[in-house]
Each structure stands twice: as structure tokens, then as C-alpha cells.
Amino acid sequence: MGKTRRYGRQPEIGSFTVSFDNNNKTSENIWGFHLKLSFMAEKNFKKYPDAGGFFHEYGGAFIPPVLESEMKKICDAYTSLSRSHKFIAELRSIRKHYQGRPTPVYYCNRLSEKYGARIYLKREDLNHSGAHKLNHCMGEALLAKYLGKKKLIAETGAGQHGVALATAAAYFGLECEIHMGDVDMAKEYPNVVRMKILGAKVVPVTHGLKTLKEAVDSAFEAYLKDPETSIYCIGSVVGPHPFPMMVRDFQRVVGIEAKEQFFEMTGSMPDKLVACVGGGSNAMGLFYDFLEENCEIYGVEPGGRSMDTGEHAASLTFGTPGILHGFKSYLLQDEKGQPLPVYSVASGLDYPGVGPEHCMLKDFQRVKYVTANDRECIDAFFELSRLEGVIPALESAHAVAYAVKLAKEDPNKSILVNLSGRGDKDIDFVLEKYGLPEER
Numbered sequence: 297m298g299k300t301r302r303y304g305r306q307p308e309i310g311s312f313t314v315s316f317d318n319n320n321k322t323s324e325n326i327w328g329f330h331l332k333l334s335f336m337a338e339k340n341f342k343k344y345p346d347a348g349g350f351f352h353e354y355g356g357a358f359i360p361p362v363l364e365s366e367m368k369k370i371c372d373a374y375t376s377l378s379r380s381h382k383f384i385a386e387l388r389s390i391r392k393h394y395q396g397r398p399t400p401v402y403y404c405n406r407l408s409e410k411y412g413a414r415i416y417l418k419r420e421d422l423n424h425s426g427a428h429k430l431n432h433c434m435g436e437a438l439l440a441k442y443l444g445k446k447k448l449i450a451e452t453g454a455g456q457h458g459v460a461l462a463t464a465a466a467y468f469g470l471e472c473e474i475h476m477g478d479v480d481m482a483k484e485y486p487n488v489v490r491m492k493i494l495g496a497k498v499v500p501v502t503h504g505l506k507t508l509k510e511a512v513d514s515a516f517e518a519y520l521k522d523p524e525t526s527i528y529c530i531g532s533v534v535g536p537h538p539f540p541m542m543v544r545d546f547q548r549v550v551g552i553e554a555k556e557q558f559f560e561m562t563g564s565m566p567d568k569l570v571a572c573v574g575g576g577s578n579a580m581g582l583f584y585d586f587l588e589e590n591c592e593i594y595g596v597e598p599g600g601r602s603m604d605t606g607e608h609a610a611s612l613t614f615g616t617p618g619i620l621h622g623f624k625s626y627l628l629q630d631e632k633g634q635p636l637p638v639y640s641v642a643s644g645l646d647y648p649g650v651g652p653e654h655c656m657l658k659d660f661q662r663v664k665y666v667t668a669n670d671r672e673c674i675d676a677f678f679e680l681s682r683l684e685g686v687i688p689a690l691e692s693a694h695a696v697a698y699a700v701k702l703a704k705e706d707p708n709k710s711i712l713v714n715l716s717g718r719g720d721k722d723i724d725f726v727l728e729k730y731g732l733p734e735e736r
């Protein structure tokens with residue numbers, strides 16, 4: 297049974313890889329033992345980002361000059377902290393004792409029986425506060441603490457990032473200011489209440505369309521006024537360098553755990569991986585440590601109501617390269633480069649851009665980007681609830697829907713799905729808008 301050792305010691309290293317896996321044959325990890333990384337020589341997915349923060353041609357830092365020095369400070373601090381035993385030990389302890397990690401990998405008995413293929417879930421819904429987002433929020437807040445910052449600033453659309461960040465701020469005793477469009481505040485009222493209970497200040501944004509884009513602008517303005525004592529905490533693998541890299545590294549714990557757990561359960565690697573893609577953090581977290589393995593990888597974008605009318609948010613599927621919020625990515629944009637309004641039944645997925653690393657992985661054809669629409673998402677939401685007793689977030693239900701599609705196509709395969717969050721936040725909306733399946 298010597299083979300099980302293959303992954304036995306990998307768990308935390310990767311969460312902090314910055315430059316030591318740059319295309320080296322061997323590389324010294326943070327504990328000083330050597331990892332064989334010969335596969336890197338052939339497949340260079342992991343040498344990115346480059347020094348300018350580019351993943352091949354995407355990413356970078358398209359920001360006002362005042363922010364350049366601040367981003368450099370954050371990047372330098374992160375680079376050294378990511379190799380600091382103290383920082384790593386503190387984050388590991390938080391993950392174990394506060395977040396409840398590792399989260400399990402679960403074999404779906406009844407879903408698998410129904411569709412033939414072997415379907416597994418990485419249960420990020422069981423991470424504290426109910427989704428993967430706390431993985432990077434705790435990392436960002438810990439970084440803020442080490443930098444001596446007093447205040448965390450962020451925008452939120454549906455409120456999930458705001459709640460996760462407010463949770464992290466409470467844990468570390470930091471101030472927290474969340475900018476949120478007026479329209480979103482009305483729509484996502486329970487999350488507004490959660491943030492307030494957690495002690496965060498929620499700043500309503502009342503100009504423009506009063507949704508996510510305006511909230512980002514407003515949060516950026518607030519940050520620009522006080523970059524010395526505050527830090528902007530981005531909610532996915534997006535934004536200017538070093539955020540896409542940092543958030544990915546903080547989320548890597550998902551894939552590192554899953555790889556070891558899956559191997560322990562089955563003695564092999566999954567044939568297929570599936571995760572939903574909004575900005576792309578839960579997907580990047582699962583995918584990263586499987587990139588060099590022989591698995592097919594699928595990122596599922598929200599197909600929304602209709603692909604023909606543009607009522608979707610499938611940036612990688614339908615977008616073209618452009619710049620938004622300080623970085624270059626595939627973008628749903630008009631002829632003038634203005635971001636188009638986007639839509640998904642899952643509000644955590646409706647962003648017109650997408651993480652730069654995903655853009656690169658699409659161009660390199662390492663990951664296939666596909667879509668699941670609203671209807672497929674709602675069907676998967678009820679199916680997983682009723683066959684497995686797990687109510688998924690609507691975002692995660694997109695991944696489940698696509699996994700079911702893959703299972704129908706080829707029943708002899710194993711499929712590992714990242715169940716990025718729990719669906720409690722969505723139950724009222726689903727019942728009101730769609731009703732129970734038997735009542736339709």
C-alpha cells in the first residue's frame with residue numbers, strides 16, 4: 297500500500313506556493329524537503345503569474361499610480377509571509393480549529409446509482425459560514441493583521457463575500473466596511489443583516505445601476521482615501537496583481553485536501569473534475585493541484601435564462617479580451633469596451649469578467665469551459681437535495697448539473713465536484729420563483 301504515500305505529505309505546502317515551483321525540476325518547499333516537480337518541465341501551467349502578474353496574456357495590474365506602490369507592498373509582504381512558518385502555522389491552525397477543515401469528500405450513493413458514474417462532492421458547504429469564500433477571507437485578513445492594517449474594505453454583490461469578510465474581521469478584531477448597491481441590499485436583505493450582526497459597516501451605493509460594478513467603484517474610492525491603514529480584500533481570483541495569485545493560493549487548500557482524500561478513498565485520481573465559475577476562486581482552488589494530473593477538468597459558467605438574448609454571465613464562453621477592475625480577462629463587453637449587464641439565477645456567478653488564470657487555461661485548452669443554464673441548475677438543486685440530503689448553493693448546483701450531464705454521457709467514470717457552498721441562502725428565492733417540483 298506504499299502508493300497511498302504519494303500524496304500523504306502534500307497538504308499545506310501548496311497553499312502558499314509563490315515562486316518556488318517556477319519550472320524547477322526540484323524545489324524546496326517551506327519545510328525544507330524536496331518535491332519532485334519534473335512534470336513542470338513539460339507542462340508549464342504553474343509558472344504563472346510572471347513578475348508583472350500576467351497569466352500568459354491575462355491579468356496584470358491596470359491601476360492608478362497611487363495604488364501601484366500599495367499593491368507592490370502587499371505583493372512583497374505576501375511573498376515573504378507565504379514562506380514564513382509563523383504565518384503558515386497560524387493559518388493552518390485557523391483552518392483546523394475555526395473553519396473546521398479539512399472538509400470531507402463525500403461519495404454520492406444515490407446520485408451515482410441513478411446516473412451510473414461515480415460522483416463525489418468536495419464539501420465546501422461544510423466550511424464555516426457555509427462556503428469556500430472564508431478560505432481566502434481568513435487569508436486576506438491574516439495578511440492585513442501582519443501588515444498592521446486596521447480596516448478591511450470590500451464590495452459585495454449578493455452579500456456572500458461581505459458576510460465571509462465580516463466573519464474574518466470579527467475573528468481578528470478588525471474594522472470592516474462593505475460597499476453594496478442599493479438594489480442588491482434590498483434583494484439580499486438577510487446578508488445585510490448578517491454583516492451588521494457581525495459588526496461590519498454596510499455602505500449603501502446609490503448611483504448608477506446601484507449594483508456590483510458601482511459597489512466596486514465606491515469601495516475603491518474609500519480605499520484610495522486611506523490605503524495606509526486599510527486594505528481592499530478582493531472576493532475572488534480577480535482584480536489587479538497580486539490578488540488573483542493570492543486568492544488562488546489561499547483556495548488551493550481545497551484541491552490539496554481533495555486530492556489526498558480522493559486518493560485515499562479510491563486509490564486513484566478522479567477522471568473528471570467539475571466546478572462552477574463566477575470570478576473563479578472555488579474552481580481555481582480545486583483545479584490547481586490537479587493540473588498536472590491526467591484528469592479532464594470542467595469549469596461551468598452560468599448559461600442563465602438564454603444564450604441568445606445575452607441573459608447569462610458566461611464570460612469565457614462568449615467574452616472577448618478586455619480590461620475591467622484593474623486586470624485583463626475575457627469580458628462580456630460592448631463595442632466600446634463597456635461591460636455588458638449580466639444575469640444568472642445564482643447571484644454569486646454574475647460577473648462580466650473572470651479570473652485571468654482561467655483565461656489562460658482556456659487558451660491552453662487545459663480546462664474546458666462549458667455552461668449550465670438556470671433550468672438545469674434548479675433541477676440539480678432539487679435532485680441533490682432529495683437524493684443526498686445536501687441542499688447546494690445555486691452557484692454550486694451549476695457544477696452538479698454539469699456533472700450529471702457528464703455522468704449520462706459516460707457512466708464509467710469518476711467525477712469530483714466542488715460543492716462550493718450550501719443552499720440555505722437560496723431556499724426562499726427558489727420556492728417563491730420556481731416552487732416545489734411536484735407543484736409545478
Ligand SMILES: *Cc1c(COP(=O)(O)O)cnc(C)c1O
Nearest residue numbers: 532574575576577578644691717
Ligand atoms: C461566490 C460564490 C461562488 C462564485 O465565486 P467563485 O470565485 O467563482 O468561486 C460560487 N459558489 C458559492 C457558494 C459562492 O458563494
